[in-house]
Structure formats: structure tokens, C-alpha cells
Amino acid sequence: AQTVTQSQPEMSVQEAETVTLSCTYDTSESNYYLFWYKQPPSRQMILVIRQEAYKQQNATENRFSVNFQKAAKSFSLKISDSQLGDTAMYFCAFMSGDTGNQFYFGTGTSLTVIP
Amino acid sequence: DVKVTQSSRYLVKRTGEKVFLECVQDMDHENMFWYRQDPGLGLRLIYFSYDVKMKEKGDIPEGYSVSREKKERFSLILESASTNQTSMYLCASITSGAIGGDEQYFGPGTRLTVT
Numbered sequence: 001a002q003t004v005t006q007s008q009p010e011m012s013v014q015e016a017e018t019v020t021l022s023c024t025y026d027t028s029e030s031n032y033y034l035f036w037y038k039q040p041p042s043r044q045m046i047l048v049i050r051q052e053a054y055k056q057q058n059a060t061e062n063r064f065s066v067n068f069q070k071a072a073k074s075f076s077l078k079i080s081d082s083q084l085g086d087t088a089m090y091f092c093a094f095m096s097g098d099t100g101n102q103f104y105f106g107t108g109t110s111l112t113v114i115p
Numbered sequence: 116d117v118k119v120t121q122s123s124r125y126l127v128k129r130t131g132e133k134v135f136l137e138c139v140q141d142m143d144h145e146n147m148f149w150y151r152q153d154p155g156l157g158l159r160l161i162y163f164s165y166d167v168k169m170k171e172k173g174d175i176p177e178g179y180s181v182s183r184e185k186k187e188r189f190s191l192i193l194e195s196a197s198t199n200q201t202s203m204y205l206c207a208s209i210t211s212g213a214i215g216g217d218e219q220y221f222g223p224g225t226r227l228t229v230t
Contacts, residue, residue, distance in 0.1 A: 009155065035218060045205065045221035091157065093219075101146050101165065101209060103219055107157035 002027045002094050006106035013082045014114050020067075021077040021109045023092030031097030034068070034075045039089040039108075048090070051075065053097070079111075087113045118142070119222040121206055127228045134193040136225050138206030145210065147189035148219065149173075149181065152203040161204075164189055196229045203227075 003026045013019035025034070036048040051059045051068050058066050063080045079086055092106040122137035138147065146165050150158040160173030162181040170181050178200060182190045189208075193200055206222040 006157075037221075044223045045207075047218040050218065102160070102163065103148075103207075105150075105158040107155060 002029075002032075002096070002104045004092050004094050004104050004106040006092055006109050008109045009107070010110045010112075012112040012114055013079075015082055015084060017082055018078060018080045019082055019111065021079075021090055021092075021111065023075045023077070023106055025073050025075065025092075025094050025104075027073070027094065027096075029096055029098060033095045033097060034066075035093040035095065035103070036064070036066070036075075036077045037091045037093060037105075038086075039091065040085070040087070045091070049077070082113045084113050084115060087111060119206060119208055119220050121204075121222040121225050123225050124223060125226050125228075127230065128193075128196050129230055130197060132193075132196050132229075134196050134227065134229075136191040136193075136204055136206075136227070138189045138191070138208075138222055139187050140189075140206075140208040140220070141187065142208065142210070142220070143186065144208035144220075145186070146208060147183065148207045148209075149179075149189065149191045150205040150207065151175065152205055152224070158205065161191065196227075198229050201227060201229045 005024045032053045034051045038048045039045045049061045049064050065078045067076045089108045091108045094104045119140045128134050148163040149161040159175050164170045164183040180192045204225045207219040209219045
């Protein structure tokens with residue numbers, strides 16, 4: 001089975017600053033997808049960004065970008081110009097490109113943006 | 116927009132009661148999932164279903180069962196609720212053949228308290 005590790009249970013950042021959330025994973029597969037999900041307080045889980053393992057280029061979505069290091073099996077999320085609305089629980093997730101459908105989630109990082 | 120809805124946001128039940136949690140999605144997704152979310156443990160898969168009347172055990176199926184009589188609806192059943200099943204329950208769905216890295220869409224969650 002795949003494992004996903006998030007080693008930072010809690011983090012905080014000043015508004016307008018940059019913060020990086022860490023994620024590592026373990027797999028023997030070469031074809032897979034990685035995701036970052038955001039769960040705001042008392043709100044629905046939504047997708048932030050995804051990365052295909054076969055792509056060398058790091059994914060970017062507005063203020064959110066990833067640093068994907070395939071050899072190191074590392075997938076960190078960088079949030080630039082942090083906003084109060086970024087306060088949330090963030091989950092890293094892995095999906096096999098061969099078997100598909102089933103996701104493996106990390107334990108989450110609780111991010112607080114301080115005004 | 117994809118919509119995944121869950122029957123209750125908050126639920127309080129007594130030990131020994133039979134509990135039904137319902138999830139409905141409107142995107143004609145083949146695959147549906149039930150997760151349990153606990154602090155420090157992330158999301159753990161209870162059961163998933165890849166078609167009507169089909170189900171597969173996840174990582175923590177003990178004490179739970181599921182039902183999928185219609186494609187859009189996936190029910191989680193606690194046959195005899197216990198206090199250690201107090202948790203947040205999340206439903207998710209994804210289209211079949213998600214080899215392309217499609218995201219899972221989540222419901223808002225049901226916070227269940229068993230007293």
C-alpha cells in the first residue's frame with residue numbers, strides 16, 4: 001500500500017507572507033498523481049492543486065505552487081501572499097495511475113494565517 | 116458544479132443505535148467512498164463502491180456496512196453505534212477510469228457523536 005506522510009501537524013504564517021507545507025510519499029509505482037486538498041473550518045474539502053508524476057514541470061494555480069521532487073518522493077505546497085481565507089487543514093493525497101480511483105491521504109497540516 | 120451532499124451535518128446517537136449516513140452525488144460518478152476523519156489520523160477509508168450493488172472494504176471496515184442500491188446514493192450503516200465511532204464522516208465520489216488523475220469530490224461531512 002502507498003503511504004503519505006505530512007510531518008507538520010500545525011503551521012502558522014503572517015498574512016502576505018509565504019509558507020511551505022511538506023509532504024512525502026512512498027510508492028514503487030512510476031505512474032501516479034498527487035493532490036493537495038484544502039478543508040476550511042466547517043467547510044467542504046476542495047482541491048487546491050494536482051500534479052502528474054510523468055510531468056517534470058511543477059504545477060501552479062495562482063498563489064499555490066508545488067515543488068515536486070520525484071526521486072526524493074517529495075511533494076510540497078507553497079502558498080504565496082497568504083490570505084486569511086487560506087486558514088484551513090491541508091491534506092496531501094496520492095492516487096495510483098495504474099489502479100486508479102483510490103486515494104491515500106496524509107494526516108493533514110493545520111495552517112493558520114495570522115492577520 | 117459537482118455536488119456531493121450528505122444527509123446530516125450533525126448527528127447525535129446513543130450507544131447501540133443503528134445509524135444511517137447517506138450520501139448523494141449528482142455527477143453520475145461510478146465510484147463512491149466513505150472516509151472517517153479524526154485529528155492526527157487524517158482520512159481513513161472505510162468502504163468504497165465502484166458500481167451499483169458493488170462494495171469493497173477499505174482500511175477500517177469493522178463496525179460498518181454500506182449499501183448502494185442506486186448509482187447516485189451510497190449509504191454508510193453503523194449496525195450498533197459505539198462511542199469510538201464518534202467522528203467526522205466524509206463521503207466522496209469520482210468518475211470511473213480516473214487514470215487521468217481526476218479529483219475526488221467531497222461532501223460537507225457529517226459530524227457524528229455517539230453518547
